[in-house]
Amino acid sequence: TAELLKKFGWNCELIKIKSNNPLEKMFWSLTFGDWLAYKLAMAYGIDPTPVNLVEELKAQMKD
Numbered sequence: 001t002a003e004l005l006k007k008f009g010w011n012c013e014l015i016k017i018k019s020n021n022p023l024e025k026m027f028w029s030l031t032f033g034d035w036l037a038y039k040l041a042m043a044y045g046i047d048p049t050p051v052n053l054v055e056e057l058k059a060q061m062k063d
Contacts, residue, residue: 002014017029
């Protein structure tokens with residue numbers, strides 16, 4: 001995946017997670033991804049709180 005991104009001119013950094021526990025690696029990756037998305041949204045002046053897709057899913061589940 002990193003090679004494909006680089007082919008299209010995107011910078012890519014790989015982050016090595018220091019754990020042998022697969023569950024811990026998964027949780028850390030998800031948490032880091034959420035934190036990164038939040039920080040990037042704030043840096044670009046975008047409100048990261050509305051999650052339209054989740055709200056639509058909740059509405060569909062009510063019916």
